[in-house]
Amino acid sequence: MKAQFIILLLLSLSFNLAFGQERNSGKADDSFVDAYFTTYAKMPGYDAQMMGEAMVKRLNDKEAWKHPSIARIMKQVKTYKNLSMPVTPEFTSSMLEQLDQQVKKDRRYDQYYRKVTANSTVIIYTRGKQLIKEIAVVSIAWGHLTVSSFIGDQIDLESVRALSENR
Amino acid sequence: MMEAAELKRLLEKYYAAETTLAEERALKQYLEQHPAQQVSEQPFFQAVNEFKLLDTPIQEFRTSSSESRIHRLSVWRRTLRQVAAVAILALTTVAISQSYRRYERNKAEALLQQNVEADLMRISNLLNQADANLNNAVKNAVIPGLNN
Numbered sequence: 001m002k003a004q005f006i007i008l009l010l011l012s013l014s015f016n017l018a019f020g021q022e023r024n025s026g027k028a029d030d031s032f033v034d035a036y037f038t039t040y041a042k043m044p045g046y047d048a049q050m051m052g053e054a055m056v057k058r059l060n061d062k063e064a065w066k067h068p069s070i071a072r073i074m075k076q077v078k079t080y081k082n083l084s085m086p087v088t089p090e091f092t093s094s095m096l097e098q099l100d101q102q103v104k105k106d107r108r109y110d111q112y113y114r115k116v117t118a119n120s121t122v123i124i125y126t127r128g129k130q131l132i133k134e135i136a137v138v139s140i141a142w143g144h145l146t147v148s149s150f151i152g153d154q155i156d157l158e159s160v161r162a163l164s165e166n167r
Numbered sequence: 168m169m170e171a172a173e174l175k176r177l178l179e180k181y182y183a184a185e186t187t188l189a190e191e192r193a194l195k196q197y198l199e200q201h202p203a204q205q206v207s208e209q210p211f212f213q214a215v216n217e218f219k220l221l222d223t224p225i226q227e228f229r230t231s232s233s234e235s236r237i238h239r240l241s242v243w244r245r246t247l248r249q250v251a252a253v254a255i256l257a258l259t260t261v262a263i264s265q266s267y268r269r270y271e272r273n274k275a276e277a278l279l280q281q282n283v284e285a286d287l288m289r290i291s292n293l294l295n296q297a298d299a300n301l302n303n304a305v306k307n308a309v310i311p312g313l314n315n
């Protein structure tokens with residue numbers, strides 16, 4: 001009986017070590033903005049907006065999108081979140097460092113593309129391996145941070161890429 | 168004998184519809200006895216003549232019950248008018264606030280829509296840039312190697 005109890009305890013501990021970190025790192029339905037940027041919510045100029053499922057659906061039904069390719073992509077999107085706020089260069093470097101660490105630790109998002117120039121940094125993140133459930137873009141340029149996130153069940157990256165060609 | 172001042176006061180009261188029945192009776196009686204030409208205040212008595220010509224018998228139209236009915240009716244009417252005014256004001260306020268809310272919602276929605284379109288286009292451009300950079304890197308790495 002004692003041995004069984006010890007085995008159970010060891011199993012539970014190893015399970016927690018293996019999966020505990022990922023389970024504690026935010027809800028599965030969270031967006032990139034919710035997962036990593038809500039801690040900055042009290043900073044001056046923090047402005048987050050969300051286009052919920054109902055609004056996306058309404059705009060889709062109204063055929064309000066400017067381009068048919070955008071309309072096609074938006075049919076794959078359920079929610080859109082956007083954050084913008086002014087940032088200082090010091091804050092930017094520490095924030096990016098922290099973001100990199102968190103994303104690495106979290107393992108929910110993959111860094112898809114990163115472009116760093118003297119005045120700007122742009123990073124594209126994706127969530128989901130076979131089916132892309134979220135595309136997020138973090139952009140810092142001229143003292144301003146913007147984070148946008150598109151959440152859906154299956155977002156086709158190729159149609160997003162082709163958008164600027166089909167314009 | 169009624170004095171000219173008293174007569175003037177009564178006539179003024181009469182035209183302002185403020186005379187009592189007794190005062191009106193007194194006035195009528197006086198004017199029947201004194202034709203207008205004999206009185207010094209000529210302008211007044213031109214009107215008085217007309218009054219005499221009308222020769223309407225003074226009647227008491229108001230009884231206490233009809234007076235209270237009229238009073239009740241006027242209170243009702245006034246209350247109804249106030250209620251209608253408040254209702255119109257409330258409805259107008261609601262309509263204005265709703266249309267303002269709709270305007271704000273449409274404005275926010277249009278702004279978000281613009282953001283979505285701009286962001287999608289930005290991501291698309293970045294993905295194309297990424298592809299182009301990757302192709303260039305492969306070309307630079309592979310083609311010199313092939314040439315060698």
